[in-house]
Amino acid sequence: MNFYTVKIVRKQLKLQFWEFGVANISIIPVRSEPSEKSEMLTQILFGEHFEILKSNDKWARVRLVFDGYEGWVDKKMILPIPEKLFRKITEHGDFSVNTVTHQIYDVLENPMMTIVAGSSLPLFNGKRTFKLVGTRYKLKTKFHFLQKEAIRDNIKKTAMLYVNAPYLWGGRSPFGIDCSGFAQIVYKINGAKIPRDANQQVNMGVAVNFVNEAKPGDLAFFDNDEGQIVHTGILLGNSKIIHSSGKVRIDKIDHNGIFSFEQKKYTHKLRVVKDILSYI
Numbered sequence: 001m002n003f004y005t006v007k008i009v010r011k012q013l014k015l016q017f018w019e020f021g022v023a024n025i026s027i028i029p030v031r032s033e034p035s036e037k038s039e040m041l042t043q044i045l046f047g048e049h050f051e052i053l054k055s056n057d058k059w060a061r062v063r064l065v066f067d068g069y070e071g072w073v074d075k076k077m078i079l080p081i082p083e084k085l086f087r088k089i090t091e092h093g094d095f096s097v098n099t100v101t102h103q104i105y106d107v108l109e110n111p112m113m114t115i116v117a118g119s120s121l122p123l124f125n126g127k128r129t130f131k132l133v134g135t136r137y138k139l140k141t142k143f144h145f146l147q148k149e150a151i152r153d154n155i156k157k158t159a160m161l162y163v164n165a166p167y168l169w170g171g172r173s174p175f176g177i178d179c180s181g182f183a184q185i186v187y188k189i190n191g192a193k194i195p196r197d198a199n200q201q202v203n204m205g206v207a208v209n210f211v212n213e214a215k216p217g218d219l220a221f222f223d224n225d226e227g228q229i230v231h232t233g234i235l236l237g238n239s240k241i242i243h244s245s246g247k248v249r250i251d252k253i254d255h256n257g258i259f260s261f262e263q264k265k266y267t268h269k270l271r272v273v274k275d276i277l278s279y280i
Contacts, residue, residue, distance in 0.1 A: 020086035021062065022049040022122065024079040024132055026115050027173055030071035034059035040170035041071045042181065042196055046113075047120030047132075049081070049089050065090055066120075067184070067196045081133055088123065095124040095143070098189045100161050100174045103140040112140075116173040117161065118185035151190050151277060152217040158186045159234050162248040179232050182244045183219055186234060192280050198232040205276035211239070211255055214273045222257060222268040231268050233258070243268075 028044040034056065042064075044050065050062040053070070060078060063070045081089075097119045105112045107129070121143070124130045128139045146154045159182075161174070168176025172185050180198040187194050194201050202221045208214045214235050222231040233243025233253075241253040245267065252259040257270040 018055065018060075018080050019052055020049065020081050020083055021052055021060070021078040022081050022086075022089070022132060023047060023077070024135070025077060026113065026119075028073050028077045029170070030062070030064075030069065030073055032071060034061075034072040036074070038072070042069050042170050043172045044073065045119040045172060046115040047122050049086060049120075049122065051086075052078070052080075066094070066188070066193070069196045079133060085133070092123055094188075095121045096189050096191075097121065098144060098146055098158065104137045105140065107136040107138050116175070117158075118172060118188050146190055148191060151192065152215060154190050155186055155217040155234065155277075156236055158189050159236070159242045159248075162186070162244075163242070163250065165244070165248045167244050167246050167248075177244050177248065179244045182248060183232050183234055187276075192277060194276060194280070199229040201232060201276070202229050202272065202274060205274040205279050208273040208275055211235075211253060211270070211273055215275065215277075217277050218273055218275050220253060220273045221271045223271040224269075227271075229271060235273065 023044045023046050026046050029040045030042045030044060031038040032041050044064060048064060048066055050064045053061045053063055055075060058075060059072050060075050061072050097115060097117055100117050101114050103112055103114055121130050122132060130137055162182060165174045166176050167178060169178050171177040172181040180196060180201060184194055184196055194204060198221060201219060208218060216235060216237040218235045220233050220235055220241055221229050224230045233241040235241055239252055239254060240250055241258060242250050251261055257266050258268040260267045
């Protein structure tokens with residue numbers, strides 16, 4: 001093999017290597033355009049992996065495996081992975097951090113990193129360690145598995161961990177989260193996969209006829225004057241809903257919509273309540 005052949009092979013490998021990536025930092029903003037000034041659409045949390053659709057010198061357009069969401073990320077924030085590892089992570093399934101924050105550290109070099117609830121643990125061994133492209137990580141504390149049969153109770157408990165988290169458009173973490181991101185992450189932590197946006201989530205499950213017949217963990221959806229779904233929240237039972245509006249808060253819900261305890265008025269008009277958990 002001559003010098004030029006080696007050069008071509010290396011170039012091909014490099015192109016293939018950059019077709020896939022994973023987040024090895026706490027949070028990666030995903031933007032609508034390849035610019036730091038553009039709108040943040042969503043966030044990639046630690047351990048979530050994605051396809052790289054195209055790129056330029058500074059930015060890459062990616063598609064998340066978890067929910068199919070697409071957008072632009074800063075290439076400096078990407079850890080490229082080969083296709084074989086990408087497939088292995090996808091087939092292995094997803095274990096998610098189920099506390100508000102967790103600390104992990106590099107077993108060899110020992111620097112500590114804080115990751116947030118809903119972060120993924122690729123190739124997690126069920127104890128405390130997992131590996132990403134040559135770096136072995138260890139959880140500082142023991143990982144707790146949630147019981148699938150108690151999913152509705154677990155969703156209530158998980159949702160309550162976010163109370164007073166600030167609202168952030170495109171956010172998916174307890175340091176800033178929007179309404180549909182809140183529903184998605186709470187579900188993800190409990191092993192249930194739903195889309196990123198409320199107008200996608202509303203297409204899942206089966207409608208509940210009356211609010212007082214809804215179960216804890218069901219999702220309520222709210223529309224604007226044009227009939228567009230613009231808000232969602234998680235029902236807690238006893239005519240209460242937890243949702244992200246200004247901050248993650250608990251309010252009253254009835255057939256009209258959300259009644260704000262703070263503002264003493266209806267703030268969101270109810271469109272439909274959906275039982276999604278019974279159908280995923």
